[in-house]
Amino acid sequence: MSLARVQFFSISLDGFGTGEGLSHKAPFGHAGGRLHQWQFATQWWRKNAGQPGGSNGIDNAFVQLHDRGIGAEIMGAGKYGFPGWHEDPEWKGWWGPNPPFHTPVFVLTHHTRPSIEMEGGTTFHFIDASPAEALEKARKAADGKDVRIGGGVTIIRDFLAARLVDHLHVVVVPILLGRGVRLWDGLEGLEKDYQTEATSSPSGVTHVTFSRLST
Amino acid sequence: MSLARVQFFSISLDGFGTGEGLSHKAPFGHAGGRLHQWQFATQWWRKNAGQPGGSNGIDNAFVQLHDRGIGAEIMGAGKYGFPGWHEDPEWKGWWGPNPPFHTPVFVLTHHTRPSIEMEGGTTFHFIDASPAEALEKARKAADGKDVRIGGGVTIIRDFLAARLVDHLHVVVVPILLGRGVRLWDGLEGLEKDYQTEATSSPSGVTHVTFSRLST
Numbered sequence: 001m002s003l004a005r006v007q008f009f010s011i012s013l014d015g016f017g018t019g020e021g022l023s024h025k026a027p028f029g030h031a032g033g034r035l036h037q038w039q040f041a042t043q044w045w046r047k048n049a050g051q052p053g054g055s056n057g058i059d060n061a062f063v064q065l066h067d068r069g070i071g072a073e074i075m076g077a078g079k080y081g082f083p084g085w086h087e088d089p090e091w092k093g094w095w096g097p098n099p100p101f102h103t104p105v106f107v108l109t110h111h112t113r114p115s116i117e118m119e120g121g122t123t124f125h126f127i128d129a130s131p132a133e134a135l136e137k138a139r140k141a142a143d144g145k146d147v148r149i150g151g152g153v154t155i156i157r158d159f160l161a162a163r164l165v166d167h168l169h170v171v172v173v174p175i176l177l178g179r180g181v182r183l184w185d186g187l188e189g190l191e192k193d194y195q196t197e198a199t200s201s202p203s204g205v206t207h208v209t210f211s212r213l214s215t
Numbered sequence: 216m217s218l219a220r221v222q223f224f225s226i227s228l229d230g231f232g233t234g235e236g237l238s239h240k241a242p243f244g245h246a247g248g249r250l251h252q253w254q255f256a257t258q259w260w261r262k263n264a265g266q267p268g269g270s271n272g273i274d275n276a277f278v279q280l281h282d283r284g285i286g287a288e289i290m291g292a293g294k295y296g297f298p299g300w301h302e303d304p305e306w307k308g309w310w311g312p313n314p315p316f317h318t319p320v321f322v323l324t325h326h327t328r329p330s331i332e333m334e335g336g337t338t339f340h341f342i343d344a345s346p347a348e349a350l351e352k353a354r355k356a357a358d359g360k361d362v363r364i365g366g367g368v369t370i371i372r373d374f375l376a377a378r379l380v381d382h383l384h385v386v387v388v389p390i391l392l393g394r395g396v397r398l399w400d401g402l403e404g405l406e407k408d409y410q411t412e413a414t415s416s417p418s419g420v421t422h423v424t425f426s427r428l429s430t
Contacts, residue, residue: 013399014400015229172413174406174413176402184393188391189391189393198387204413
């Protein structure tokens with residue numbers, strides 16, 4: 001069965017998945033890189049960036065699940081680009097010529113455009129669809145594999161609210177951002193459909209997983 | 216040095232320290248007992264309630280710090296009683312004749328009344344004061360020992376905002392309350408003054424401690 005999975009989505013202790021003041025130069029606004037330092041410090045991440053060393057414990061175990069068994073990603077317009085990217089016909093995402101997805105990627109946007117084929121197996125498709133419609137499309141493209149719900153915050157919240165997520169992995173970073181976009185709004189009682197598990201890492205973050213109870 | 220400490224204050228994963236709809240019959244509103252089940256399951260808690268058994272790991276270690284080295288408590292009107300308790304001249308708190316404090320307790324309220332001496336060493340004093348003034352008073356009463364900032368949510372937030380808390384221990388419970396009173400509002404960047412540590416428990420909760428960096 002093809003699952004819809006959220007892999008290592010970082011939030012602050014006060015629940016923000018990104019900061020305030022997003023722009024081309026500040027993809028996470030005033031949060032800067034603070035939500036993702038734990039991830040940049042892992043061996044897997046550093047290896048992908050051509051750097052030696054890195055942590056090789058629980059954080060590194062979790063980040064490696066990013067690609068495992070994934071056949072497609074769904075992301076929001078806010079992950080694909082800065083506010084206003086749709087006015088730039090040359091914008092092809094943040095990730096350079098060879099993005100780290102290596103699968104079809106469905107970008108949810110009201111400003112659709114023709115698909116863009118990148119190096120390394122990533123193709124960006126731009127669709128204006130509901131979460132359920134997008135998931136159906138992505139599942140077909142994933143050919144039996146799982147679909148990653150890649151973010152940003154509002155997309156993950158929308159998919160959770162629509163009860164479409166089978167596996168949610170959030171990483172709680174012990175900082176208080178104070179402002180930005182909250183992940184948990186409007187999700188009262190979400191945990192009732194899931195088995196949850198929390199595991200703290202020596203890096204300071206806590207991995208919290210929600211796995212849907214079979215019904 | 217006499218520290219101001221918050222001991223095992225439970226919040227939901229979405230940051231609520233209590234629910235909505237507080238009343239005499241529902242001290243935590245729609246949250247019910249869900250924020251505190253981990254604590255009711257500890258050996259220390261059960262022993263105090265005259266019950267056998269209970270967990271004896273990390274949760275039990277942390278709850279036992281409640282009294283250790285404490286010479287006084289400060290609590291808000293919302294912890295002392297249900298909304299409107301000040302109109303009941305007989306109200307003496309939720310805890311029966313022998314409350315579990317065993318020290319002077321300073322209740323912050325705009326509706327002051329004469330002090331009430333209870334069994335077991337607890338005396339309730341009712342004061343209308345700022346956090347700093349209350350802490351000064353409680354420190355004198357604590358006679359060199361630490362002062363517990365006992366809650367509810369808004370009192371802890373006020374003391375944190377006034378930068379008066381030396382040690383904060385919050386317990387993140389993996390439920391989404393969705394509504395109620397948030398602990399973290401207005402505390403952006405709080406972590407910069409503290410060393411933080413997160414430790415997950417097999418019970419499912421995560422203990423997060425903030426210890427003030429010496430300056």
